Every structure is written in structure tokens, then in C-alpha cells.
Amino acid sequence: MGEIYEKMDCMIGEIRDLLINNKHAVDYMKMEEILVSRWEKMNITMHCLGFSLNPFFYDSKYLNAKAPGGVPRRAPNQDREVVAEVLKAFDRIGEDENEKAELRKQLAKFQNKQGMFGTTFARIDATTMSPISWWSTYGSETPELAEIAIRVLSQPISSSSAERVWSTYSYIHNIKRNRLNTKRADKLVFIHSNIRLLSRFTTSYKEGPCKKWDIDPESTYFDDSTVRLEDLRWDD
Incomplete structure (x- = not known):
């Protein structure tokens, strides 16, 4: 980093x-x-x-x-x-x-x-x-x-986040929804990606039936290393 x-x-x-x-x-x-x-x-x-x-x-x-x-x-x-x-x-x-x-x-x-x-x-x-x-x-x-x-x-340098955005884009702009213009598709990808990121800091994401719902169990990408600035606060 x-x-x-x-x-x-x-x-x-x-x-x-x-x-x-x-x-x-x-x-x-x-x-x-x-x-x-x-x-x-x-x-x-x-x-x-x-x-x-x-x-x-x-x-x-x-x-x-x-x-x-x-x-x-x-x-x-x-x-x-x-x-x-x-x-x-x-x-x-x-x-x-x-x-x-x-x-x-x-x-x-x-x-x-x-x-x-x-x-x-x-x-x-x-x-x-x-x-x-x-x-x-x-x-x-x-x-x-x-x-x-x-x-x-310690934060790893990876293009995985960008790759996931492309995957999201292909999900939103597909064969059945190919009339979406670029501007609207970009906005939908932005909203989807950020809602997904925000959900990772909720209790339901860390435990329960929806735990880590968006992570492929077969993926080797270690995503738990990502932190926010607010997470860098030290304990007294």
C-alpha cells in the first residue's frame, strides 16, 4: 500500500x-x-x-x-x-x-x-x-x-476489487438488459458495489445465515484484510 x-x-x-x-x-x-x-x-x-x-x-x-x-x-x-x-x-x-x-x-x-x-x-x-x-x-x-x-x-495491492466491479457490470448490463445506456449502468454498478461494501460492516454479515453472502467459498482471495480508516482506531 x-x-x-x-x-x-x-x-x-x-x-x-x-x-x-x-x-x-x-x-x-x-x-x-x-x-x-x-x-x-x-x-x-x-x-x-x-x-x-x-x-x-x-x-x-x-x-x-x-x-x-x-x-x-x-x-x-x-x-x-x-x-x-x-x-x-x-x-x-x-x-x-x-x-x-x-x-x-x-x-x-x-x-x-x-x-x-x-x-x-x-x-x-x-x-x-x-x-x-x-x-x-x-x-x-x-x-x-x-x-x-x-x-x-499491510494492506495488499490487488486488482481484485476492479475485477469484481466488472463482474457486477456484466450482471447488470447483460443480453436481456442491453438497452441500458452507459451512464445509467455506471450508476447502478456504483450503487450495487457500495451497498455491498457497506453491508460488510453490519452484524448480519459477520454472523447468521447471511454470513459473508457475497464471497465465493472457492475463491482464494483473502478479502478480510481490507480495513476502513475508522477501523484503525487503537484500543485504550
Whole structure:
């Protein structure tokens, strides 16, 4: 989860590098516009939170190296969009103003490399350890933030959700209902998918005769790993 935001930026730069001396260079601006438009639809608060909590992206060697496309790299706390989304996430995770303030305080300690985060070992391991192992090792001084970081960075990157949307679309727009226009079909898919997601946080979905009604028992996809920002609240 922590790499999606950075990978998307790199992909746009890599395409720019490939096209710079290519006969299709004149089409780059149009391609970039399409990619940015898609990314704006895909980008969610969780992506920014994962990017901000990945210690690798604060490493000086990483930041000093040019990104694909020749663009200077910036630490997550220097990116206005990322900072705004992280604060939005904390606003949803914290149950009161004290908890929200504590999360901001712990984040500042992490980003400024204070305490354990500033040790030589922590700086070295940020580039060699997995982010989850790193937080498990060095997050003792910021336990609430460490718990959130581990849960967010543990989220798997999968296209299964997109595949399920296509399955839903084929169910709604079929041979017998092929006169539905695209706009109406999209709205029906949106409603169906979101009702399905909302139902997963009800008691009837977790137990009883309708338990996990929408999961194929033969599917190998582990869907229980998905969490909402509100689920990242820590226990007292």
C-alpha cells in the first residue's frame, strides 16, 4: 500500500523518458493528461497515508536521486496533497481532539527523525527492512502511529476489487438488459458495489445465515484484510 502513490508518479516520468526522443513525443501531453485524470480518480486517502508512513521515502539517498523524468523527489511531508490527505485520515481515525493531536505529534516525531527514528540503525534499516518490520522495530516511542502504520502498510495491492466491479457490470448490463445506456449502468454498478461494501460492516454479515453472502467459498482471495480508516482506531 505504501508504494502506490510513488509508483504512479514514477510511471508518468518513465513514460516521459521513453517518449522524449521518440516519434510519439508530440503525444506525451495528451497521454499525461489521461494518466493524471485516471490517477485523480484512483487516488484515495489511504494511498497518501501509506506513502507518508513508509520510512524509505524519507531516506536522503532516495530524495537526492532524480525521479524518472528528471523531476526532483520530495519527502511525503513536503507534498501538499499528501499532507492534506494524511490530516484528513487522522481526523477520521482519532475519536476526539486529543487523539488527533497525539497522532499529529507522533507523525512529526517520525518525519523529523527524532528519538529512535534518528538513530543510525533506524536510518540504515529504513532502506533495507520492509516498512512493517521497521515499524515493529523502531515504533515503540510512537505506539499509536506504529499500530496504524503497520495496519495500513499491510494492506495488499490487488486488482481484485476492479475485477469484481466488472463482474457486477456484466450482471447488470447483460443480453436481456442491453438497452441500458452507459451512464445509467455506471450508476447502478456504483450503487450495487457500495451497498455491498457497506453491508460488510453490519452484524448480519459477520454472523447468521447471511454470513459473508457475497464471497465465493472457492475463491482464494483473502478479502478480510481490507480495513476502513475508522477501523484503525487503537484500543485504550
